[in-house]
Amino acid sequence: MEKIYLDYNASTPMAPEVVEAMKPLLDDFYGNPSALHWAGRPVKELLHSARKQVAELIGCSPREIIFTSGGSEANNLALKGFYFKNRHKGNHIITSKIEHPAIINPCKFLEQIGAKVTYVDVDRTGKVTLEEIEKAITKGTILISIMHSNNETGTLQPIQAIGDIAKEHGIAFHTDASQSVGKVLVNVDDLKVDMLTIAGHKLYAPKGIGALFMREGIQLEPLIHGAGHEFGLRAGTENTLLAVGLGMACQIAKQEVGTLGLKELTDYFWQQLQDAFGDQVVLNGHPEERLPKE
Template sequence: MEKIYLDYNASTPMAPEVVEAMKPLLDDFYGNSSALHWAGKPVKELLQKAREQVAEVIACSPREIIFTSGGSEANNLALKGFYFKNRHKGNHIITSKIEHPAIINPCKFLEQIGAKVTFVDVDRYGKVPLDEIKNAITKETILISIMHSNNETGTLQPIKEIGLIAETHGIAFHTDASQSIGKVPVNVNDLKVDMLTIAGHKLYAPKGIGALFIREGIQLEPLIHGAGHEFGLRAGTENTLLAVGLGKACEIAKQQVGNPQIKDLTDYFWSQLKDAFGDQVVLNGHPKDRLPNTLNVSFVRKIGQDLLSAIPNLAASTGSACHAGSIELSPVLKVMDILEEIGMGALRFSLGRYTTKDEIDQVVESLKRIL
């Protein structure tokens, strides 16, 4: 079997259009965007265009976009920056138990310096029940952070409904949309969010670049202090090369939303697996409310890593890890109360823009030979 990549939720290749957009900056446009002379002005224009392209994909103002080094930094800026600036109003944060470590670990850090954090549960599909959010709110609650879609199962969260709850209580609301941009519609006004995270390498842009949407009026303390770059929220000369790449990727992502090709391939993949393995293969996550490219499935009473090891040319992810002969489920599957005999055989297949039907057929045939 040829090398097949079905791990697009982990990272995407750069789109050819993104590479082409970045090429001129490798030879020219070396000036500092803050400089007022002939070398700085065109760089500032490129940076502004990139900011506009990012803003357009989520329907916000360019002034509400802050470039970061990626999704992790954007999440840290949202959580720590908001807490440090607003802790005089309260010290309580609400998030979920299935968040990415770039949310979980900053929250645990904030707990060490005085914050109180409630990690709410999810249902068996990995979705946050609205009652969990409502019941967690206290007079001290200043921030809610719930991911837009889960990176492992693809389950989409009821972000708009949570946003309405937050708005009613006067609480700021952040969502990590790293996995969602370009796959499903994301409009910050429809979703009622005050902050939103974007990660470049999840949408065919380079690694090392991301962005944070910060609604006008939301006050954050910078994590990096220095000069007044990025509207005073992130000191350091902007990386125009990578920002241009992210901008182009967002421009393409806006055009890709609604394209049924990847969802059709994902549905085809699932139907082929069901036909081949019947009740021995189980879907993890919500059957409908999930990312169109994500298929997290368990092969009952099998070990996911063993299956991947038997297909060395396949790039995919497992939902469990082996330690000294024992199986440890991923925190996400564990919180969803997936039985160990099911969860230990979990594999996450995440399809992308360059996945083909022939590749899906090859993977299914390989799994048939193994099982």
């Protein structure tokens, strides 16, 4: 029987263009990107191009992209890195009850070392409400972290409006966009976020690579101390092979997001399910504000 793979929220296959872009790094480009000699220089350039491709997809400067091992690490860097560096300003963080464990568990860890965390509820469609966010804010709130879209229901969160609230109160704002980048258009200025998480293997890049967008001016403590890689925020010789894969996946996403008719396909699928099973099928999540949107 032919197998049909539908679980692209769990992980996507790698795009053939991504595989092709990575191949030269398996043979010729083995130098250390930090090395100043002939073997290092082209690898540094490849790393820079990859950073630029990621930045272009989400509308930021390459200097604001930190490569990580994936969405989990990017979330950890955003939450713990921000808390460690900024806890003198306050110790309260706001997040939601529907976040991925890669947000919930760093928050639980931070609670063990003195942070106060509010986990706001969602409405019946799986959406965080602005009232809940407003209600949760205290004088000590330093960070709000709300996911861009949920990994199970696909419900899109009101990120832009939460960004407005965060700005108004002078609170830093992070979004875990692991499920959204590559599926819907994501622009960090439109969303008014200070930090944003990308997970490569959700958008046709390899597993084990991701990135954190960190707006200029945001201060983070690195989680891995060492030499000055990734602007001093993540020590360790860069995984150029995987970064190049993520860069290519982002370049493709920039061209293709919103052009593939995924919304029509999803609506068609849902209609067929309803026709076949009537009341026996229930839609979990928001009827409109959910992935895919375009």
